[in-house]
Amino acid sequence: MNMSLLTLREHETFSIAETFSCTGRKSVTDAQAQALERLSHLLKKDGMQGGLITHANRTTLKARQYVGVVQLGAEAIEIIPKIDGLDEQGTRTNLFRMLARTRRLEIHEADIARLAAQNLNILEIYIRLFCDKLFAEVHRGLISRYERHADNLPALRGKLLTGLQATLNAFQPERFRCEFDEFTVDTPLNRVLKTTVRFLRRVTRHGDNARRLAELDFALDGVSDVPAAALEWHRLHFDRANRRYESLVAMARLILQNRTQDVTAGCQEGFSLLFDMNALFEEYIGEVARIAFAPEWQVILQGPVRCLLEDANGMGLFQTKPDISGLRDGQPVWIIDTKWKQLDEEERKHGVAQADVYQMLGYARRYPVAHVFLLYPHQPAKGCEPGLQRSFNILGETAGGHGQQLHVASVDLRHLHAVPAQLKAILADAVVSEPALHS
Secondary structure (H helix, E strand, O other): OOOEEEEEEOOOEEEEOOOOEOOOOOEEOHHHHHHHHHHHHHHHHOOOOOOOEEEEEOOEEEEOOEEEEEEEOOEEEEEEOOOOOOOHHHHHHHHHHHHHHHOOOOOOHHHHHHHHHOOOOHHHHHHHHHHHHHHHHHHHOOOOEEEEEEEEEOOOOOEEOHHHHHHHOOOOOOOEEEEEEEEEOOOHHHHHHHHHHHHHHHHOOOHHHHHHHHHHHHHOOOOOOOOHHHOOHHHOOOOOOOHHHHHHHHHHHHHHOOOOOOOOOOOOOEEEEEEEHHHHHHHHHHHHHHHHOOOOOEEEEOOOOEEEEEOOOOOEEEEEOOOEEEEEOOEEEEEEEEOOOOOOOOOOOOOOOHHHHHHHHHHHHHOOOOEEEEEEEOOHHHOOOOEEEEEEEOOOOOOOOOOOEEEEEEEOOOOHHHHHHHHHHHHHHHHHOOOOOOO
């Protein structure tokens, strides 16, 4: 049942060849390359820039910034983040730590490290985490609720629906059209869990995961098997009695509402579980900043929203939404924009892309903040320490007047527990920094 796994890092190249190869010269077949191109096209239609892969040349493909697993029948391609200084196991561990924080998955650190050490791929780790959490809840007892039902019964039960009784049972008076409440495990929440279990049974290629999912399927025997498209997500409400299931439902939603599952369009069964590292890095830094900077600053993500232009009718155009903003007394004090990419080697500008500078100048123009930050993942190989790398004076009149600065900084993602302290140090150093460029 185990499958062949090709593991790549972001932006790594691999070949199109006659056979699928996981070692040496990594390669996929022409049919698999076409499946990857279909998935890449789906991602582009979904608004994700660049798609999953790009062509380096006619026979070479290059992974982009999407990480996760693409399953192609008995073979799979795993793409892991490019975090400098971490091996594959450490990279998978930190990826799940970031997902746990941003997706509210409530996964224990020890469980993540234990599963990453077993050399499972990202998808199988996710399935095992889901199984372990669901087993724990099943052992505590499934949540049962009173569910409203309507049925045509041989005996009166609950409330008689007189209007329907007269029309539907006119020629069978021995039947009663009733509406009643029944205490049952067949609830919308449990149906979500069972549908997820059934789906993952088709997806997993790991024997131990398959066994666990079969046991969970049996434990959910009294729950209806509902197609994913028919699940009643709108009826899921969490209270004190069922709040312990909230993380499980978040994991189920991520699987079942994945819009790029079927990538083969052929006889092989395919599935993908992918995450955009641009978005994940932004969300992770934002969630860490919320806690790290409280209560001194109120941290908000994707805001406050303002417009750069307005038309003759006073209608605002070209909205700006900073990734992360620190507010005090309701007013922005600083802005952070995250960039999941490496700084290039151009020394005078410290590797900052001109387009990124223009974006930050737009923020400085519209927000009365003293400091705007470009934040990158740290690259230990360059020999410098993480933190504030360089500061620049912003010239000209802006919303904050004279004295505004643009800062370039980096955070080391090898040790995620240290990220809050790194963010605090970056902000503290920026306040006392001397600008490195005046013209």
